[in-house]
Amino acid sequence: MSETANSGRMILRTSVTSPYGRKTRMAMLIHGLQDRVDVVPADTLDANDSLRSQNPLGKMPCLILPDGGVLFDSRVIVEYFDSISERAPLLPTSGRAHFDVLTRTVLADGITDAALLMVYEGRFREPPQISDRWLEHQRGKVQRALAAIGAAPPPIDQPDLSSLALACALAYLDWRQPMTWRDEHPALVAWLDRFAAKVPSFGLTAA
Numbered sequence: 001m002s003e004t005a006n007s008g009r010m011i012l013r014t015s016v017t018s019p020y021g022r023k024t025r026m027a028m029l030i031h032g033l034q035d036r037v038d039v040v041p042a043d044t045l046d047a048n049d050s051l052r053s054q055n056p057l058g059k060m061p062c063l064i065l066p067d068g069g070v071l072f073d074s075r076v077i078v079e080y081f082d083s084i085s086e087r088a089p090l091l092p093t094s095g096r097a098h099f100d101v102l103t104r105t106v107l108a109d110g111i112t113d114a115a116l117l118m119v120y121e122g123r124f125r126e127p128p129q130i131s132d133r134w135l136e137h138q139r140g141k142v143q144r145a146l147a148a149i150g151a152a153p154p155p156i157d158q159p160d161l162s163s164l165a166l167a168c169a170l171a172y173l174d175w176r177q178p179m180t181w182r183d184e185h186p187a188l189v190a191w192l193d194r195f196a197a198k199v200p201s202f203g204l205t206a207a
């Protein structure tokens with residue numbers, strides 16, 4: 001499929017395994033935008049992948065608009081989907097709620113950020129180069145963030161952007177297993193079970 005946007009359609013560059021990409025694919029489904037978006041896989045390790053010209057940072061997800069404009073990162077893309085949808089926004093547009101949901105989203109995304117750095121440590125370094133100190137530094141972030149968000153978890157019945165971000169972060173921890181979390185955070189295990197049962201876009205976007 002061409003990666004040039006045409007016929008008024010958008011192109012979402014992401015692999016199905018990216019946790020940030022999953023957040024945007026969930027938002028796409030929640031907003032009913034799937035008929036207006038082609039999801040085209042990207043390979044962040046391939047220097048010839050056009051992703052690097054679409055997003056100079058070489059990161060996915062990345063959204064190409066019908067007029068050729070490009071949007072990244074995942075939070076920006078979800079906010080854009082919010083702006084073109086008739087449905088209630090995943091990120092409240094104003095007031096204190098906007099900042100509270102955004103901060104909780106940053107906290108949940110930060111779990112993914114730290115987990116990803118732990119995974120990349122193993123992927124990009126030879127075994128003797130792997131830094132236990134660095135891994136421990138990232139593990140501490142995940143543990144503290146899980147404890148904080150577990151004490152005041154995001155809504156499930158009317159999920160917001162932070163709900164999506166947390167579900168994608170926990171699913172990423174389960175899939176890549178950079179560290180354990182389930183035994184230490186049973187309330188979040190229950191939260192994820194309830195979220196999976198209530199929010200169909202979560203199951204629909206599983207890799």
Ligand SMILES: N[C@@H](CCC(=O)N[C@@H](CS)C(=O)NCC(=O)O)C(=O)O
Nearest residue numbers: 018019020044059060061073074075
């Ligand atoms: N803050 C960004 C993070 C995006 C990100 O780091 N994506 C990963 C894939 S899960 C990536 O593209 N990694 C490749 C790289 O960092 O070179 C977002 O929310 O979109």
